Amino acid sequence: MRREFSIVRVKSEVTKWEFPLSWDDVEVSPFAGPFNQLDQLRLDVAVGCFPFARRTRDGRRAWRVSAQGSGVVEVWITSDGSLFIEGETTLNLVYALFSHLSETQRSLVLEDRITGVVHNEASLLKLMRREEASMVPFDLPEVAA
Secondary structure, rough: OEEEEEEEEHHHHHOOOOOEEEHHHOOOOOOOOOOHHHHHHHHHHHHHHOOOEEEEEOOOOOEEEEOOOOOOEEEEEOOOOOOOEEEEEEEHHHHHHHHHHOOOOEEEEEOOOOOOEEEHHHHHHHEEEEEEEHHHOOOOOOOOO
């Protein structure tokens, strides 16, 4: 399945909000601004340390992550401080990458650019578990996050 995500930095109080949510439902701007150059460098290094990440060498600050059974994504950081993830993948790869990047910077959320839904790490984990459960031919018990 083709997926498109952006990872954005939000104000610290936003991390306490109830997720998932839509930006349309928010009355005040939750954004903490684009990633500065130091944060961009940290995120670039963090993506490069992620398993199966290989530099794309196409002129962008971009990486291709190809994980057996989980698909392929491209991760890139734009010059204006945005971070995008796009590719044919399962949510477990996106979750693992988002969780990895959250260790670099704590006030991150992930926006599904196709549906417009925004997730923190816990809500993305719940979504990933639902997706995985839908792929097995039997019922799985609910697991607390």
